Amino acid sequence: xxxxxxxxxxxxxxxxxxxxxxxxxxxxxxxxxxxxxxxxxxxxxxxxxxxxxxxxxxxxxxxxxxxxxxxxxxxxxxxxxxxxxxxxxxxxxxxxxxxxxxxxxxxxxxxxxxxxxxxxxxx
Amino acid sequence: xxxxxxxxxxxxxxxxxxxxxxxxxxxxxxxxxxxxxxxxxxxxxxxxxxxxxxxxxxxxxxxxxxxxxxxxxxxxxxxxxxxxxxxxxxxxxxxxxxxxxxxxxxxxxxxxxxxxxxxxxxxxxxxxxxxxxxxxxxxxxxxxxxxxxxxxxxxxxxxxxxxxxxxxxxxxxxxxxxxxxxxxxxxxxxxxxxxxxxxxxxxxxxxxxxxxxxxxxxxxxxxxxxxxxxxxxxxxxxxxxxxxxxxxxxxxxxxxxxxxxxxxxxxxxxxxxxxxxxxx
Numbered sequence: 001x002x003x004x005x006x007x008x009x010x011x012x013x014x015x016x017x018x019x020x021x022x023x024x025x026x027x028x029x030x031x032x033x034x035x036x037x038x039x040x041x042x043x044x045x046x047x048x049x050x051x052x053x054x055x056x057x058x059x060x061x062x063x064x065x066x067x068x069x070x071x072x073x074x075x076x077x078x079x080x081x082x083x084x085x086x087x088x089x090x091x092x093x094x095x096x097x098x099x100x101x102x103x104x105x106x107x108x109x110x111x112x113x114x115x116x117x118x119x120x121x122x123x
Numbered sequence: 124x125x126x127x128x129x130x131x132x133x134x135x136x137x138x139x140x141x142x143x144x145x146x147x148x149x150x151x152x153x154x155x156x157x158x159x160x161x162x163x164x165x166x167x168x169x170x171x172x173x174x175x176x177x178x179x180x181x182x183x184x185x186x187x188x189x190x191x192x193x194x195x196x197x198x199x200x201x202x203x204x205x206x207x208x209x210x211x212x213x214x215x216x217x218x219x220x221x222x223x224x225x226x227x228x229x230x231x232x233x234x235x236x237x238x239x240x241x242x243x244x245x246x247x248x249x250x251x252x253x254x255x256x257x258x259x260x261x262x263x264x265x266x267x268x269x270x271x272x273x274x275x276x277x278x279x280x281x282x283x284x285x286x287x288x289x290x291x292x293x294x295x296x297x298x299x300x301x302x303x304x305x306x307x308x309x310x311x312x313x314x315x316x317x318x319x320x321x322x323x324x325x326x327x328x329x330x331x332x333x334x335x336x337x338x339x340x341x342x343x344x345x346x347x348x349x350x351x352x353x354x355x356x357x358x359x360x361x362x363x364x365x366x367x368x369x370x371x372x373x374x375x376x377x378x379x380x381x382x383x384x385x386x387x388x389x390x391x392x393x394x395x396x397x398x399x400x401x402x403x
Contacts, residue, residue, distance in 0.1 A: 041179070041180070041181055042181060042184075043181045043183035043184065044181075044183065044184060044185075044188070045180075045184045045185065045187070045188020045189070046188065047185060047187035047188040048184065048185045048187065048188055051187075104181075
């Protein structure tokens, strides 16, 4: 991340002054991380999100429409379902999402799944 | 001539694009005072967005996220009565009109009601002859039985000349009301054909239609007699003896024939001083 702070104080001693701040950071691709929860009255809908991921990250996400609850759809990174079933993950995400969000929200979530594997072998 | 969707539709229809914002659609609706827009995706109809959809959706959303995707549409050649039925059955306010998969217009419930209002006889409140003809075409198109009953008031010209046209109009109103009151079940569909002539169509066979016509004539005679303006009526019946359903290729010509035959049968009733006659 690069942070530029240009002070223009000396450009005009007597007039009005402007301070320009530029925050540069890398664009996150894909911009929705692992999961996106889309509220029923959110400013963007599942169709718009679908078009965005089709262009930015084709075939990497699954757009799941929901019939009940505050969320209209959940967009999940497909690779997560290799580690945990879609239904299990969806239940956990929706349960947590419903606690903190309402119909107008669009929430993105980062999911870290750590597998602990212990294997015993004969020496 | 049967009225078609293309005769009544507003064309060209004001539309929205699938990637328009809901906010933009709201402005269009307000500007043109309309409650619904067909939605196009690369020129093809893909949905419809209504003011209700707009009210409950964030204005930043694209139309694709607010519209109804299961859009009901009609062909430009669909009859007006079919369009009316679709609007009523599906509880819709408007329906897009397509010509070979291309949007060519839109019809609202109001358009239909205005058009049907044009087909209502202001004196009797019954439908006009052209409306009844269109209904008859639909009955034949659906391969149903069709019987035409033609009623002609006897000596009505003489009544007008003797008692005046206002008196004559009162008689016609009474007769119209009798038809309306005795056809509420929908099995018999009455209309004012012209002057002192009335037409009723039904899917009943000719014998049942004959019994019904006889009853109506008795009611007209008794009611007008009790009101001090006695009228007698002659009726003629045609059709209503189809053995098997068959495809009609010339619906309009078939209906012309049936009306003509029923009319001639009513003349025969007059000449023979009988209430009801059947065409051969």
